[in-house]
Amino acid sequence: MDGKRKADPEFIADSSWELGGEDVENLNHGYLFGSDYKESSILSEFGWNIPTESSGVCGCDGGFVDLDPIESGLPVSSADGCVLAGTTAPRGDDTSRSLEPMVAVEENATFASALASNPSMSSSSSEDPAEKSTASGGSSAAAAANPPADAASKAKKKGQKRIRQPRFAFVTKSEIDHLEDGYRWRKYGQKAVKNSPFPRSYYRCTNSKCMVKKRVERSSEDPSVVITTYEGQHSHHSVGFPRSGLVSQEAAFASPMAPSNSQFYYPRLQTYPHENSLSISQLPPSIQGKGGESGHKGQEASLQPSVGEGLLGDIVPPGMRNG
DNA sequence: CGTTTTTGACCGGCGC
DNA sequence: GCGCCGGTCAAAAACG
Numbered sequence: 001m002d003g004k005r006k007a008d009p010e011f012i013a014d015s016s017w018e019l020g021g022e023d024v025e026n027l028n029h030g031y032l033f034g035s036d037y038k039e040s041s042i043l044s045e046f047g048w049n050i051p052t053e054s055s056g057v058c059g060c061d062g063g064f065v066d067l068d069p070i071e072s073g074l075p076v077s078s079a080d081g082c083v084l085a086g087t088t089a090p091r092g093d094d095t096s097r098s099l100e101p102m103v104a105v106e107e108n109a110t111f112a113s114a115l116a117s118n119p120s121m122s123s124s125s126s127e128d129p130a131e132k133s134t135a136s137g138g139s140s141a142a143a144a145a146n147p148p149a150d151a152a153s154k155a156k157k158k159g160q161k162r163i164r165q166p167r168f169a170f171v172t173k174s175e176i177d178h179l180e181d182g183y184r185w186r187k188y189g190q191k192a193v194k195n196s197p198f199p200r201s202y203y204r205c206t207n208s209k210c211m212v213k214k215r216v217e218r219s220s221e222d223p224s225v226v227i228t229t230y231e232g233q234h235s236h237h238s239v240g241f242p243r244s245g246l247v248s249q250e251a252a253f254a255s256p257m258a259p260s261n262s263q264f265y266y267p268r269l270q271t272y273p274h275e276n277s278l279s280i281s282q283l284p285p286s287i288q289g290k291g292g293e294s295g296h297k298g299q300e301a302s303l304q305p306s307v308g309e310g311l312l313g314d315i316v317p318p319g320m321r322n323g
Numbered sequence: 324c325g326t327t328t329t330t331g332a333c334c335g336g337c338g339c
Numbered sequence: 340g341c342g343c344c345g346g347t348c349a350a351a352a353a354c355g
Contacts, residue, residue, distance in 0.1 A: 187328055189347055202346070206327090215346090 169229040177201065177216050177226055183234060185214060196220030207236045 172179060178201070185203035193200045200217035212232040219225035 186326085188349095190329075191345065191347095194344065200345085 167229050167231045169227055171219075172226045172228060173224050174226050175224065177218065178203070179216075179226065179228060183207075183212075193217060193220070198223065205234060207234070210235050 178185070184206040186206045187201055188204050189202040190199050191202070196217065197220060198218035200215060203214040203216065205212040205214075210232075212230065212234050214231070215227075215229040217227050219227060
């Protein structure tokens with residue numbers, strides 16, 4: 001009707017990156033970044049200091065994969081199978097705009113923790129436009145006070161092009177779409193994705209002052225893969241997330257995946273026996289290829305500590321939790 | 324009763 | 340210029 005506010009002019013709608021189909025099968029835990037950014041840059045923007053050395057979270061050789069989808073054509077996978085997905089490689093269809101940084105994580109949790117280990121960041125990163133000031137419209141919930149972002153205001157101007165703000169995408173193998181990350185989110189929309197049978201869900205932080213948004217979708221190629229994209233930084237503390245099972249899980253994951261020199265550690269994963277998902281590495285070909293939807297948990301159960309409800313744990317980028 | 328989810332429609336950008 | 344698509348809003352419904 002009348003007032004529909006248009007999308008924020010502030011950010012470009014670029015959801016171009018996508019997981020490489022089969023390549024994703026190997027995805028266990030790794031990090032991926034679009035060619036546009038370098039991991040450090042991206043992370044920095046979010047206030048995350050993740051070591052980009054060669055060791056990543058996973059035990060694989062290269063936890064971090066700096067991919068250049070565009071040029072290489074992507075999906076990259078490390079020898080160990082760490083890997084990754086490509087980002088926006090021009091699929092030919094349409095969206096081939098920009099890439100977003102992507103991180104692949106194993107089951108839900110890992111990356112969260114990893115990131116969590118680096119708490120030093122101020123949310124004052126440079127531009128975190130309050131995402132969209134457009135929100136002014138305020139939907140029902142949060143829109144109340146959006147960060148003053150002057151820039152945002154300006155950027156929002158119609159004539160101006162939105163500044164593309166860095167986004168951080170995580171690829172997780174989980175049956176749960178919405179992984180817990182310590183913050184409360186309110187779903188404000190869902191849309192069918194063109195090349196995927198799975199819809200994409202849009203979430204916004206419930207904190208009235210926080211404009212952080214999150215996009216969650218499943219890979220069309222591999223239903224068991226969930227792609228979570230964060231935008232913006234939280235301007236408040238997290239509500240807290242479950243930390244039970246921390247020890248055991250941590251240990252379990254740590255061994256196999258955490259490199260000794262890595263700063264990452266696998267934190268607390270919560271175990272939800274019934275909800276659990278599968279470990280990527282152990283996915284049967286059937287699923288990997290796209291076998292069937294991941295319908296029920298337990299399918300493959302897992303040899304690894306499975307985390308049931310998607311728990312990202314402290315995934316929240318430090319910068320986002322500054323409050 | 325308050326909050327969150329669902330769902331259809333609208334807006335803007337981009338490609339053709 | 341037109342059509343497609345992603346992203347968001349907002350009213351109603353559902354849920355705790």
